[in-house]
Amino acid sequence: MSESDVQFYYMTMISEQAWIHLEKVNTxxxxxxxxxxxxERLVVDxxxxxxxxxxxxxxxxxxxxxxxxxxxxxxxxxxxxLVIDSFR
Numbered sequence: 830m831s832e833s834d835v836q837f838y839y840m841t842m843i844s845e846q847a848w849i850h851l852e853k854v855n856t857x858x859x860x861x862x863x864x865x866x867x868x869e870r871l872v873v874d875x876x877x878x879x880x881x882x883x884x885x886x887x888x889x890x891x892x893x894x895x896x897x898x899x900x901x902x903x904x905x906x907x908x909x910x911l912v913i914d915s916f917r
Contacts (some may be wrong), residue, residue: 845863855909881901883900896913
């Protein structure tokens with residue numbers, strides 16, 4: 830699998846332990862139980878308002894690890910809303 834593949838499938842499993850790391854890195858103010866709904870809202874915002882919300886998917890290495898970043902693109906600067914590392 831490479832970044833030039835037309836179709837690809839990545840997933841991540843976020844346990845409560847992994848959540849603690851994710852929460853700390855992103856300085857999140859939501860609970861573990863609210864995370865999935867918030868993630869869903871971010872995806873919907875990206876689809877509804879593509880001029881304001883972006884998603885960056887970056888392959889980190891040849892092992893297939895990747896990073897998913899949700900970005901708010903306002904006039905002044907880009908703000909990372911959520912960064913999820915270790916997609917595989």
